[in-house]
Amino acid sequence: MSLQVVSAVSNSALLQPGFSLLNFHGDVFFFGQKGWPKRSCPTGVFLLDIKQNELKLKPAFFSKDSCYLPPLRYPALCTLRGNAEPDEYQYIIHGGKTPNNDLSDKLYVMSLVSKNSKKTTFQCIEKDLGGDVPEARYGHTINVVHSRGKSISVVFGGRSYTPLAQRTTEKWNSIVDCLPSVFLIDFEFGCCTSYILPELQDGFAFHVSLARNDTVYILGGHSLQNNTRLPSLYKLKVDLPLGSPAVTCTILPGGISVSSAIVTQTSDAEFVLVGGYQSDNQKRLVCNTIVLEDNKIEIVKRANPDWTPDIKHCRMWFGCDMGKGSVLLGIPGANKQFISDANYFYVLRCKGAEKDKEEELTAQICSQTSTEDPGDSTPFEDSEEFCFSAETNSFDVDDTDTYNEDDEEDESETGYWITCSASCNIDINTWVPFYSTELNKPAMILCSSRAGHWVHAQCMDLSESMLLHLSESNVKYFCNEHVDLNKGLQTPKKVVHLKKQPMKPLRRKSTMKLTTPMKKSFLRRLFE
Numbered sequence: 001m002s003l004q005v006v007s008a009v010s011n012s013a014l015l016q017p018g019f020s021l022l023n024f025h026g027d028v029f030f031f032g033q034k035g036w037p038k039r040s041c042p043t044g045v046f047l048l049d050i051k052q053n054e055l056k057l058k059p060a061f062f063s064k065d066s067c068y069l070p071p072l073r074y075p076a077l078c079t080l081r082g083n084a085e086p087d088e089y090q091y092i093i094h095g096g097k098t099p100n101n102d103l104s105d106k107l108y109v110m111s112l113v114s115k116n117s118k119k120t121t122f123q124c125i126e127k128d129l130g131g132d133v134p135e136a137r138y139g140h141t142i143n144v145v146h147s148r149g150k151s152i153s154v155v156f157g158g159r160s161y162t163p164l165a166q167r168t169t170e171k172w173n174s175i176v177d178c179l180p181s182v183f184l185i186d187f188e189f190g191c192c193t194s195y196i197l198p199e200l201q202d203g204f205a206f207h208v209s210l211a212r213n214d215t216v217y218i219l220g221g222h223s224l225q226n227n228t229r230l231p232s233l234y235k236l237k238v239d240l241p242l243g244s245p246a247v248t249c250t251i252l253p254g255g256i257s258v259s260s261a262i263v264t265q266t267s268d269a270e271f272v273l274v275g276g277y278q279s280d281n282q283k284r285l286v287c288n289t290i291v292l293e294d295n296k297i298e299i300v301k302r303a304n305p306d307w308t309p310d311i312k313h314c315r316m317w318f319g320c321d322m323g324k325g326s327v328l329l330g331i332p333g334a335n336k337q338f339i340s341d342a343n344y345f346y347v348l349r350c351k352g353a354e355k356d357k358e359e360e361l362t363a364q365i366c367s368q369t370s371t372e373d374p375g376d377s378t379p380f381e382d383s384e385e386f387c388f389s390a391e392t393n394s395f396d397v398d399d400t401d402t403y404n405e406d407d408e409e410d411e412s413e414t415g416y417w418i419t420c421s422a423s424c425n426i427d428i429n430t431w432v433p434f435y436s437t438e439l440n441k442p443a444m445i446l447c448s449s450r451a452g453h454w455v456h457a458q459c460m461d462l463s464e465s466m467l468l469h470l471s472e473s474n475v476k477y478f479c480n481e482h483v484d485l486n487k488g489l490q491t492p493k494k495v496v497h498l499k500k501q502p503m504k505p506l507r508r509k510s511t512m513k514l515t516t517p518m519k520k521s522f523l524r525r526l527f528e
Contacts, residue, residue: 272287
């Protein structure tokens with residue numbers, strides 16, 4: 001096992017915890033950036049390009065018939081291979097967290113449409129689900145199993161918000177483990193069925209799942225309720241007869257107490273387990289080899305790599321499978337660099353170069369290598385771990401199209417949990433809904449100042465009726481800090497003065513008709 005340093009060039013702000021990795025024919029893509037996508041890459045999907053141990057990003061595109069895919073963090077992913085063309089496969093994406101901390105219950109199917117040296121195009125389709133649809137969650141796993149010539153996906157584990165009926169003012173945004181139900185999803189019809197098994201008593205998340213044929217093995221995981229990492233190992237067997245599916249669970253010995261571990265496949269039936277945590281204050285520096293056969297699993301220790309002092313002494317680490325027996329590991333570099341979000345990355349190769357060739361992956365891997373937001377959780381398990389992957393070979397792409405984060409706006413100014421003003425008192429850890437329309441994020445309104453910025457309605461002392469009026473009316477709003485300034489900068493309205501016409505004396509015309517005798521009498525008096 002060898003360890004090699006990889007440096008991120010001009011895009012370290014995007015390489016944050018929570019990314020997901022998609023490997024299409026040796027080219028690795030990631031999506032799910034922490035903030036909303038910007039104009040340089042509106043899809044939020046990037047091609048990873050590693051050349052001379054330097055990592056660069058190139059935006060990817062969606063076809064016109066694609067649906068919108070939000071930047072989901074910590075979703076469950078797996079591959080789905082076609083029956084007609086085994087070399088062609090799609091990625092299944094379920095659940096995850098949006099930049100607003102909303103949880104998704106949607107299922108997306110992503111496939112590669114075309115790729116050349118200049119452009120990569122994907123098709124993303126949202127799958128309609130019915131029946132016992134899994135609740136919105138993250139930190140869970142999804143696998144595809146095959147039985148009797150049919151395929152079905154298995155969803156298990158994860159975390160979610162406390163159900164609405166059980167929420168209190170003090171624990172409105174609390175995170176809990178999902179119930180330990182097993183969900184089967186039929187991709188052809190979108191039907192979902194849930195199963196409650198007596199062997200699965202407590203829910204947990206950030207476990208590792210391996211699938212082979214009709215069996216899913218679930219290893220490790222962290223229980224938030226008990227704050228434990230039990231050395232658990234479960235075997236889920238799925239039978240797909242003509243009628244209803246059948247699911248059985250068996251508790252196996254020889255499990256490992258670990259959470260947020262990484263699994264990479266080195267051969268047809270051999271996998272390597274790397275990283276993760278064995279307790280709240282201790283990383284797991286031991287590596288294991290996992291051998292899957294038709295009806296059994298074997299876990300043995302293997303030689304550890306020469307970990308660097310930085311890896312040994314860092315508080316947390318993170319990473320993801322790169323494919324072909326390689327793993328990308330990262331450690332925070334905030335203490336050593338001026339950039340607070342910079343990280344150090346290493347490529348760990350788990351097999352020799354002579355074995356590093358294209359292999360047919362007959363087993364499905366789904367491992368949750370990322371953990372929670374720091375505000376949601378305990379020190380180690382719930383720190384955000386970055387899920388990231390890349391091929392170590394060079395890509396034939398133009399460097400001129402490489403993504404440059406300097407062209408974008410400051411990502412720290414976006415989202416619902418910003419400091420909107422000097423008097424802002426909104427804190428993600430203590431916030432509770434104030435308006436009846438709020439659920440798990442505070443209401444915001446746009447200030448129409450020159451630059452334009454979002455403020456919390458509660459910080460502006462807006463009543464609920466006024467907030468509804470402003471949202472329904474097409475009027476501009478100015479926050480408390482800019483309302484006086486806006487009045488002072490207003491140009492006085494131009495007053496149109498009416499031009500007054502001079503008054504003319506009115507001449508009254510006599511209506512009396514003079515006769516000839518009267519005219520003579522009048523002239524006589526005039527000359528006398």
